[in-house]
Amino acid sequence: IEKIIVTVLTFLGCGMLTSCYGCMPGDFVLGGTVTSDGTSAIKGVSVSCAKDGSDTETTTTDENGYYEFAINADCISGTLTFTDTDGADNGGSFKSQTKKFTTDETNFDVTLEKDE
Numbered sequence: 001i002e003k004i005i006v007t008v009l010t011f012l013g014c015g016m017l018t019s020c021y022g023c024m025p026g027d028f029v030l031g032g033t034v035t036s037d038g039t040s041a042i043k044g045v046s047v048s049c050a051k052d053g054s055d056t057e058t059t060t061t062d063e064n065g066y067y068e069f070a071i072n073a074d075c076i077s078g079t080l081t082f083t084d085t086d087g088a089d090n091g092g093s094f095k096s097q098t099k100k101f102t103t104d105e106t107n108f109d110v111t112l113e114k115d116e
Helices: 001-022
Strands: 025-033 046-051 056-059 066-072 078-083 097-102
Touching: 025 046, 046 066, 056 066
Parallel strands: none
Antiparallel strands: 025 066, 046 056, 046 078, 078 097
């Protein structure tokens, strides 16, 4: 019976965490879209995510300018760095940009300025 009580309490505790925080402890997705003028997606932008207390991960925006990272729940903040690595091939050269993030917000759309 003790084992059943522990199992039920564990299950109820997980349910409470889900309803309070929106996801179970573990990974959630941080992502967004990179554009050149607020509307035109930029593909091929290198996005680095330096999570506090963890290694840096890097990905590249897709044809829709979208990127994403899986973030562990114990990471509460970090830095995103956006770098145009292919020059004019994606519609022009763009200035790099760095943006701080916290896990209070998981959607980080960014507009890069042209590097003229």
